[in-house]
Amino acid sequence: LRKVTRVVHKDFSDISLDKRLYRVDPALRGDKVWVHYDPFSSSDSVKIFSLKGEYQGSGVLHHREAEQPPLPAQARGKPKHNLIDLLVREHREQLAANTRGIDYRKVVSVRPWPFHAFVKAFARLLGKEVGISAFTAQELETLKKLYNQNVQLTESVLTQAFARVPNKSFPHLVGELKQILQQKE
Secondary structure: EEEEEEEOOOOOOEEEEOOOOOOOOOOHOOEEEEEEEEEOOOOEEEEEEOOOOOEEEEEEEEOOOOOOOOOOOOOOOOOOHHHHHHHHHHHHHHHHOOOOOHHHHHOOOOOOHHHHHHHHHHHHHHHOOOOHHHHHHHHHHHHHHOOOOOOOOOHHHHHHHHHOOOOOOHHHHHHHHHHHHHHOO
């Protein structure tokens, strides 16, 4: 048998040999193959092998017609998306979202009882009708820290602290509020 190299036609999946066309497996389109044939016989088929010597099938004599639509091209090559790259990118985005830091707007969310209402109620219970201006800057800072650290701080908790304390002074009331709030945790 004679052995020659041919390239399978990309559109019609056939090879040309001595002005004759042989249809081969469409999976071989565009591939370079070895064609084994007997040049002295009038056989209607040839043997197709890969360049590594693996048998790929046989080619059958056929006549390509002008109206014959080409077989749909099979997409070969690199896939459009790599699953591992997509997973790695998604994981990095998730890590970035989780490690952005503290969103202080969410931490200091709108509370049902605003700070200024807390201070006014505190002043009223102390017997000072002036409101927020009844406190020094240091006292206001202490009240603000207490307010920010305790989300459970409500008017009923404040009233409860005032009811428990016999000495209605600022330090005693703040201490009693802290004790009540610690018990609630």
